[in-house]
Each structure stands twice: as structure tokens, then as C-alpha cells.
Amino acid sequence: MKSPHLLGIAGPSCSGKSTLARAVAAHYVALDPIVLPMDAYYRDLSGLSIEERAAVNFDSPEAFEHELLLGQVRDLAAHRPVSMPVYDFTTHTRAGTRPVHWTGRLLVVEGILTLHWPMLNALFDSRVYVDLDDATALARRIARDTRERGRTPESVAKQFQESVTPMADAHCRPSRAAAHRVLDGSGAPEALAGELRDWLAARI
Template sequence: MATNLHAASLLQKPATHGYTRVKTMQESDRQLSLPQRPIILGIAGCSGSGKTTLARELASQLEATIFPLDLYYRDLSQIPLELRDKENFDDPDSLESELFVEHLRRLAAGQTIQRPVYDFTHHTRVPGAFDSVSPARFLIVEGILALHYPELLPLYDFSVYVNAPNEICLNRRIYRDMRERGRTEESVRAQFEATAQPMAERYVLPSQAHANLIVEGTEDLDWSIEQVLRELHKRGLLQ
């Protein structure tokens, strides 16, 4: 069952001297040298909820490797270019989840993997291109469907769902896709209404039931980080 610390009446927002303090080099070295498998965190939420921002800040503080699900979209090079934008990229089948799970298990075992490079403008994988990804003390799985696939859930040591209103998610998605993925505002809005929102209601929103913690994507980022780190510490996952 999820712990929604935002709604908990007994929890007060802590001062800045909590677990978000900067670790010393000695502490970081000690953390990374612990002789155990990587700790895997899952972060999910609707597109534009703020989960990627949360994952990046957590990765910075934990010296973690981020492992995004959306880099595992299936290659659509066999489909004419003008038809690719009509694909439903918010459906679970649009991702090669089998390969993702295989790679995550290998990272959890301490192995380096070769991740395919995805071209979001053309919806294809770059032929012959791979990114080498090595495990760190913490692995952060991030994606709208990170808590949807049953095969992933047993691999997580801790999971977070980031909640945010639809209008905010849409505005953030427009900004991101235009800046990072070569999309137009019209195409992003059309995709949101046709597939993103319906798929979120069908697959993403129900997946929050699998989260250990729910945070609000509209709240101060430092507060969200503090909540996650406090929970990790309380569960013995962070020294």
C-alpha cells in the first residue's frame, strides 16, 4: 500500500538539514563500496508529472544510474514515416519490455549492458548505435509504465508514484517534446487527447497502487526528494 506523506497529518515538512544534505566524499565512497547488489528504485507517473525531474535529482544525490523505459520503444523503421506519428506510444506494447527487463536484471547482477539508441524524431532505433550502461549502487527505473509491467515489480526495492493534474502534465509535455523531441505543439496536443490521456487512465493511474510512496509533482522538488530519502533511510536502503 502506498504511503502518501503529503496527506499524512502527522508529518511536518522538515527543515533543510534533513537527509538532503550533501554527502562528503568519504560517505559517498563508503556507500558505493557496500558489497551487495544494486538497490533498484522505480519511479512512475503520467507523462509530464515531474517523475523525470525527480529521478534526475535523486540520481544526483544518490550517485545513481537512471534507466529510462522510454529509450526502449520498438523500432518503427518498417512503417512509412508519415504513419509513425499515428502509433500509440502510450500503450504498453509500444515498448520492448522484454529487453528492458532482461537488461535491468543484468545490471542488477553487476553486468554492463549495451542499450539501443532511440531516435524520437523518426521513431526508430539508430542502426548499429548503442550506449554502454554500467550499474551503480542505485539504479533508478523511470517511465510512465514503470509500475505497470508485472515482471518489473519484484525487481524494485522501493517505488514512487508522482501525481499531477492533467493540465499541468499536458503543458509540461508540450514544452519537453518541442524542445527535446522535435515535435510541434499541435502534434503533442493531438497525441495527448487521442492516446496519452486515455492510456494514462487505463494503465498509468491504476499502477500507483503498486507504489510504496506517492508524491505530488506540483510541490517543491526538495520536499519530494526529502520524502523519498527519508523513506529509503527508514527502510535501511540508505545509510
């Protein structure tokens, strides 16, 4: 049986990574794709107070259990079962796990730091970076976090200025150099997905 194709999608906050990953998975449904969002691998902060959790820098590499992600990508690529974490963004805690026994041929990992760790990069057959300017990213993030994560616009803007942008400059944007393909995330999602599908067609 042919080995699964591993695709890593990285880029700054709200650049369209999740939408792109879902579009690729929908297009290659015959390959029984699976998408791993890096956000699921945030560290469980249940041992911290509410105030301490709010002070955590969620855009730093240290905020993620990247060793767990790395191990589960390896296991899934070998078609071994895993217990995938489920993260609760409203409480910044791990809500539990869900059993996954996947036997498909396309595995997609997406997140701000997907291309940050060399050991994870080494597993990917295709590495994609989705670029986006800060102004557009902030507008999208305010819309998303107020709608989906119970945040206020003020708290989102404060976090963006104090940690999101500095961490993107320090860790996310440098990972662009590891990408095989760089996409412009400011355009229509359909066009972005089409560009990636066309590029992947010769690689999968």
C-alpha cells in the same frame, strides 16, 4: 558485496519522473547510481513509413520492448554488462546502443509504465508513483516536446487528448496501486526530491 537497491518511478506524462530520478541519483552519488529511462526502450519503428510511425500509440504498453528492459534490469542488478538502447524521438527509431558495465549500488528505472508489469515490479526494492493532473501535465508536455522533440503545440495537444490521457487512465494510473509511496508532482521539484530522499533514507 551488498546487492544494488532497485528503485522504480512511475507516473503520468510530465509528472516530474525524470527530474526526480536525476535528483535522487545526484544525492546518492556515493552509490554510483544509474538511471534507466523507459523511453529508451521504445520499439524501433525504422521498418514503418513516416506516416505509420506518426500513427503509433506511444503511450500503450505495446510501444515498449519491456522484455528487453526486464532483461537488462536483471543483468545490471547482477552487475552484468548490457548494450543499452539509444532512442531518437525525432524519427521514432533506435539510433544504436551503448555498452554499459555498471557495478554500483543504486539502479533507478523511470517512465510512465515502470510499475505496469508485475515481473518488473517484483525486481524493485522501492516503488514510487508521481501523480499529476491532466491540465498541468499537458502544459508541461507542450513546453517539453516543442523544445526537445521538434513537435508543434497542436500536434502535442492532439496526441495528449487522443492517446496520452486514455492510455494513462487505462494503464498508468492503475499502476499507482503497486507503489510503496505516492508523491504529488505538482509542487516544486526540489521539494519533491527532498520528500523522496527522506523516505528512501531508511530503505537504502
